[in-house]
Amino acid sequence: MLFTKMHGLGNDFVLVNCFEEKLDLEQAPALAARVCDRYLGVGADGLILLLPADNGDVNMRIINSDGSEAEMCGNGIRCAAKYLYERGLVKKDKIQVQTLAGMIIPELTIESGKVKLVRVDMGEPRLERPEIPMEGPPGKVINEPLLVDGKTYHVTAVSMGNPHCVIFVPDAEMVALREVGPCIEKHRAFPNKTNVEFIQVLSRQEVIMKVWERGAGETMACGTGACASAVASALNGHTGRRVTVHLKGGDLLIEWAENNHVYMTGPAEEVFTGEYPV
Numbered sequence: 458m459l460f461t462k463m464h465g466l467g468n469d470f471v472l473v474n475c476f477e478e479k480l481d482l483e484q485a486p487a488l489a490a491r492v493c494d495r496y497l498g499v500g501a502d503g504l505i506l507l508l509p510a511d512n513g514d515v516n517m518r519i520i521n522s523d524g525s526e527a528e529m530c531g532n533g534i535r536c537a538a539k540y541l542y543e544r545g546l547v548k549k550d551k552i553q554v555q556t557l558a559g560m561i562i563p564e565l566t567i568e569s570g571k572v573k574l575v576r577v578d579m580g581e582p583r584l585e586r587p588e589i590p591m592e593g594p595p596g597k598v599i600n601e602p603l604l605v606d607g608k609t610y611h612v613t614a615v616s617m618g619n620p621h622c623v624i625f626v627p628d629a630e631m632v633a634l635r636e637v638g639p640c641i642e643k644h645r646a647f648p649n650k651t652n653v654e655f656i657q658v659l660s661r662q663e664v665i666m667k668v669w670e671r672g673a674g675e676t677m678a679c680g681t682g683a684c685a686s687a688v689a690s691a692l693n694g695h696t697g698r699r700v701t702v703h704l705k706g707g708d709l710l711i712e713w714a715e716n717n718h719v720y721m722t723g724p725a726e727e728v729f730t731g732e733y734p735v
């Protein structure tokens with residue numbers, strides 16, 4: 458299988474062009490776990506498959522490093538958009554990408570034939586509890602107490618197609634991510650598990666985010682997580698609707714526009730190409 462290793466702010470992926478490579482999709486979870494292994498495989502947070510779409514330009518599937526499939530991936534879709542444009546597979550600067558979270562539209566900034574930045578219309582955030590999904594009575598989950606291993610966290614739940622649990626903290630550096638992250642990811646309140654974001658508010662326009670991803674653990678960045686965190690920050694009155702999110706791997710600009718769509722702007726990089734035995 459020919460593949461391309463890419464990353465968005467250090468959130469890294471193995472991309473496979475399934476217009477060319479004929480993969481058995483039923484084997485994709487096992488393949489993802491093998492290829493993403495940082496010791497025995499290529500090493501990545503997820504496997505991205507680009508497939509022919511029945512609606513739109515391309516169908517993107519994202520499988521986490523543990524083999525579980527996610528509905529969407531913000532950093533991954535910027536990588537996919539760059540790949541499709543620079544390989545000439547799509548010849549326009551606005552691409553319609555079919556995902557399990559619906560149609561997502563990346564828009565490219567191109568300089569000398571290369572993609573510099575990608576601005577993605579990530580669609581509307583979903584806030585009602587069953588849409589996350591999260592156990593409990595109907596309504597939105599904004600700054601609500603959640604008991605985790607005897608400690609109470611105040612959580613705001615946002616779905617960007619995939620579930621996010623956002624927690625505001627005074628100092629993101631002090632969070633014991635590897636201890637608390639997996640407990641919240643697998644908390645019984647989240648029947649489909651959840652991504653977990655810890656947010657330190659710096660100002661009305663800037664936050665620091667640490668993320669524990671469902672199915673992948675700690676990553677250097679999470680695009681859908683940054684969008685969910687920006688929405689949660691505005692809902693809790695901590696920031697306005699345009700926020701720079703500082704992540705371990707760099708910055709994302711997130712805007713929750715008046716039309717209720719969330720726009721994410723950031724880079725994507727190609728690292729290398731290779732061949733992997735399947």
Ligand SMILES: N[C@@H](CCC[C@H](N)C(=O)O)C(=O)O
Pocket residue numbers: 468503519521526527528529530531532533619620652670671672673676678679680681682
């Ligand atoms: N890193 C991604 C999100 C990947 C999927 C996530 N782990 C999930 O299971 O929902 C991003 O940039 O959005």
